[in-house]
Amino acid sequence: MINLLTLVLIFMIIGAIISIWTTDLLSAIIAVGAVGFGSSVVFLLLRAPDVALAPVVVEVLMLVILIRATVGRDVHTIGSAREIFGLSVAAVLVLLLLAFAVHAIGGLPEFGEPVMARVADAPASYYLENGLSQTGSANIVTAVLLDFRGYDTLGEATVLFGAILGAMTLLRRKSRTDKPRQE
Amino acid sequence: MHYFLCLLLLMVGLFGALTQKNLIKIILSVAIIEHAVNTFLIMVGYRHDGTAPIVDRAQVAGSSFASGAVDPLPQAMVLTAIVISLGVLALMVAVAMRLYHTYGTYDITEIRKLRG
Secondary structure, eight states, X not given: OHHHHHHHHHHHHXXXXXXXXXXXXXXXXXXXXXXXXXXXXXXXXXXOHHHHHHHHHHHHHHHHHHHHHHTTSOOSSSOSBOOHHHHHHHHHHHHHHHHHHHHHHTTSOOTTXXXXXXXXXXXXXXXXXXXXXXXOOSBHHHHIIIIITHHHHHHHHHHHHHHHHHHHHHHOSSOTTOOOOOO | OHHHHHHHHHHHHHHHXXXXXXXXXXXXXXXXXXXXXXXXXXXXXXXXXXXXXXXXSSSOSSHHHHTTBOOHHHHHHHHHHHHHHHHHHHHHHHHHHHHHHHHSOOBTTTOOSOOO
16 A cells, blocks of 8 residues: 555656646646646545545646636747756755755654654544544544634635635626726 | 655645746646645654544544544645635636736746736
């Protein structure tokens, strides 16, 4: 199972590289969709069935939105990357960050040992022990989302509402006063 | 090992966001970064041979369930983050389409002048 996890992660990395290096925008969008579905499989392998369902819906909507933004537009005339100086600076920055991140991995618990197993009274173990008796929900993730941390979900709905409101406002054809846009 | 692959995915997305000229490609790179971070957070909560955090009918919630299930807290937070990432992506695409409407291109080296 762990080897399968490694394979899916490598598949996601290959999809990401393809989506960045290809010059065809539609292929890039579909490659990012592959990365998203790969993350869904990873969630399933990591025993997170609730989280695995969300990317499926989100990826389909993402595909629709992105194809709406690209279809019928002149998108093939743009080169794939900037000049060589910018490329090398970006590569050096990313490699530096990767070195720091690899150093920071050493401070994390080993893969397969969650933090809640080390801390004596972690909130996660409290949720696991008392989730069913206090909320009546057999699914502890749902209990955390809708009961223990309900305010977080309220904030999520607020952020989502704000983002969609901003998108609607930006994409509106006519202004409220019915005057055409001055270009 | 798995943490490292996850970081590699994040770095690929970051490299794309830094070097691409096309606005849509930059948005796609941000989406890749989001996938990498979500996967990393779920990995932090994983337990070897753990069960999903769903109480079985035969099994009463207690110390045996709590010591055998994976961490439910990152899962709940990542579920929130995935939905928010969709909203943020829609907002980014809306800004990009408005820029295309004004400038007629997605090339960020062409979009230099600031005008309303």
